[in-house]
Amino acid sequence: MYSRSITDERLGKRFKLMADKLKILGAVLLVILGVAGYYYLGDKALIWRVLAVLAGLVSGGVLFTMTAMGQDFKIYTQQSVDETRKVVWPTRKETIQTTIVVFVFVVLMAVILWLVDASLLWVIKKIIGRS
Secondary structure (H helix, E strand, O other), rough: OHHHHHHHHHHHHHHHHHHHHHHHHHHHHHHHHHHHHHHHHHOHHHHHHHHHHHHHHHHHHHHHHOOOOHHHHHHHHHHHHHHHHHHOOOOOHHHHHHHHHHHHHHHHHHHHHHHHHHHHHHHHHHHHHOO
16 A cells, blocks of 8 residues: 555656646747747738737746746746845945946056056067167
């Protein structure tokens, strides 16, 4: 009795895994069909072609969310949104001040590199006697 329940459990996991693989394959095929619909409707209005792609993407996405991987992805995105809400974003004033500091630093580095380049050019010209 004990070994039978383990076998049934393993078969259930295998069936679920295979079902998930088939759902993912179906989702990919739906997206491919949406893109193919775009080209199939080449002589129709652009709106119909775009709707074909969107229909393929949405239906493929819905089918993907029905898999274990899709559920994990959904949880991951929800947690990412929650973490983003916890971030303390800089104020407008802080952003402007930081941007100004970056621009000043870039200009300063450009001037320093120009001076180094001009100095090296002058030294090379003196060495080869072309001054």
